[in-house]
Amino acid sequence: MLAGKFVTLGITGSIAAYKTAGLASLLTKAGVDVHVVMTEAAQKFITSTTFQALTKNYVHTDMFVHLSDLKMPHIELAQKADLIVVAPATANVLGKVAHGLADDLLTTVVMAATCPVLLCPAMNVHMYQNPVTQANLARLKELNYHLLEPGTGYLACGGQGPGRFPEPEEVFERIIQLISPAGDFEGLAVLVTAGGTREPLDPVRFLSNRSSGKMGFALARLAASRGARVTIVAAPTNLSPPFGVKFIPVETALEMYQAVMDHFPQMDVVIKAAAVTDYRPARTSRQKIKKGEECLVLELEKNLDILLELGRRKQPRQVLVGFAAETENLVESALKKVEKKNLDLLVANDVTQPGAGFGTDTNIAKLIYRNGEVVDLPLMNKLDLAGRILDAVLLLRRQRLS
Ligand SMILES: Cc1cc2nc3c(=O)[nH]c(=O)nc-3n(C[C@H](O)[C@H](O)[C@H](O)COP(=O)(O)O)c2cc1C
Known part of the structure; x- marks a missing residue:
């Protein structure tokens, strides 16, 4: 069912980028053809080698230099995809997508998309609650981007509140829902x-x-x-x-x-x-059964x-x-x-x-x-x-x- 589906997986510069390794693994195991695009900041948190090994596909990190079979990755990664997922999506990338900026490979791919795009915001609670981020999210919703609400709880930056990247299984589920018949x-x-x-x-x-x-x-x-x-x-x-x-x-x-x-x-x-x-x-003991005889029937x-x-x-x-x-x-x-x-x-x-x-x-x-x-x-x-x-x-x- 998922075999043969093409998913372009964008990773941005969030502390949660390591969790996307789990997501890439779940998708690949389910038979999805996963093509990863990493921003420059994302590579400060986790290396492309990890994703290359997990997805068995070339990992794209640059708009102009690449070693893949694709002739024009900025278009093909958009047009071949059944779904584009940006997970985690930084405040920066949300702002860029909401306003049509395409100054690196990932944002250009998103701009060239005609398939559904799922954005999974993850950031510090104050960054998330900032009215600019909230306005960008509202605009993205209006523009029919799919958004996965971040979780609430302990954040890596030490704060508490909304902004937490969901567990890979939850993102995986949303992806299945978006690409299933x-x-x-x-x-x-x-x-x-x-x-x-x-x-x-x-x-x-x-x-x-x-x-x-x-x-x-x-x-x-x-x-x-x-x-x-x-x-x-x-x-x-x-x-x-x-x-x-x-x-x-x-x-x-x-x-x-x-x-x-x-x-x-x-x-x-x-x-x-x-x-x-x-x-x-036949009977449940109310107290812990003690070690005693050699044989217990x-x-x-x-x-x-x-x-x-x-x-x-x-x-x-x-x-x-x-x-x-x-x-x-x-x-x-x-x-x-x-x-x-x-x-x-x-x-x-x-x-x-x-x-x-x-x-x-x-x-x-x-x-x-x-x-x-x-x-x-x-x-x-x-x-x-x-x-x-x-x-x-x-x-x-x-x-x-x-
Ligand atoms: C340790 C560390 C953790 C960060 N975590 C996040 C984060 O979770 N979310 C976010 O929006 N920005 C985070 N940032 C800031 C982004 O990396 C920064 O805005 C960067 O320009 C984003 O680039 P990109 O959107 O092209 O990947 C973090 C920065 C540092 C140094």
Whole structure:
């Protein structure tokens, strides 16, 4: 989905320039063709070598001298781009863009743009609140530039307040929203579950699994960017909630069951990407379990099966998608699960394969339909897999409604 998209990434002279390395890495991993342009000031904060290594593309630092294949970078970096992003954008660059100045490569590229341009301001709170900066921002908005509001909090200059450059993941999300196919989930309510549930043994220990939540978060983020109203019920992860999504944090399988059942009747699509713990300790100790005997036996009891219950309650208009992580007899077990749980689609992966399953940024999955059809997908990043799953969901809905 993002593969083959061309993004020109401008970096300016802000202390936050180092964070753009994380952004360049996220974009490149997602298959985006990233072309970096650095201002002279930006190079005082971070070197072009970093971005060359991360993006595998030549990094542009000069309007007149370059070693790239492009004949006229100041035009081609604008015209080939699906999106131009300036992150971080200094007060200086905002002022220049707002007033049509083009005295270096980056500002000239922005001036030559016909694609959307996303500006991500980052600066000291007083610079940000200065009426000149605020007037420039208002003018840029009027001129249809996309602006990512800076965060509020501790700033590198020591101050507190607005001006902080957002985390790379947040900028990444806005970029996906701007370059994704728009609108085909408009009007649909989508519920996604994510992460691995935790079952407490005592106040400091729990049983869980290796799920990172990345697959569910990628689905939620992408469904939102394609126009859906998205709710995500998430067990603990290290990921920040996707932008524009209703976020319901839970811990145990029972809490997830409750949250999912509460929201299910209003949903058009439910995608259960969470790894729910099948068993929980029969008893949770109120005190920390002390080290004692050589052998400690834990008694476990079965958790409720959320997917099975959703399959029972499913209305004809609703599409239900499950996930299965298997280590053997993948297709056979998956087909049984589709039948037993009344699913419309099952995304099955063999977690023993390199590049598949928990914790990785990639996955190798099979899409298994109710009629027994099996679609083998190659190794791909989780965002692209999310795109394939959402395409399949739309097709199922259209078939259902026709
Ligand atoms: C340590 C340091 C940090 C700076 N951080 C910022 C910043 O976060 N935002 C900003 O607008 N300017 C910042 N500046 C000032 C810019 O680097 C300066 O205005 C420069 O001319 C910007 O050039 P450019 O917009 O062409 O990259 C900083 C300067 C220094 C010395």
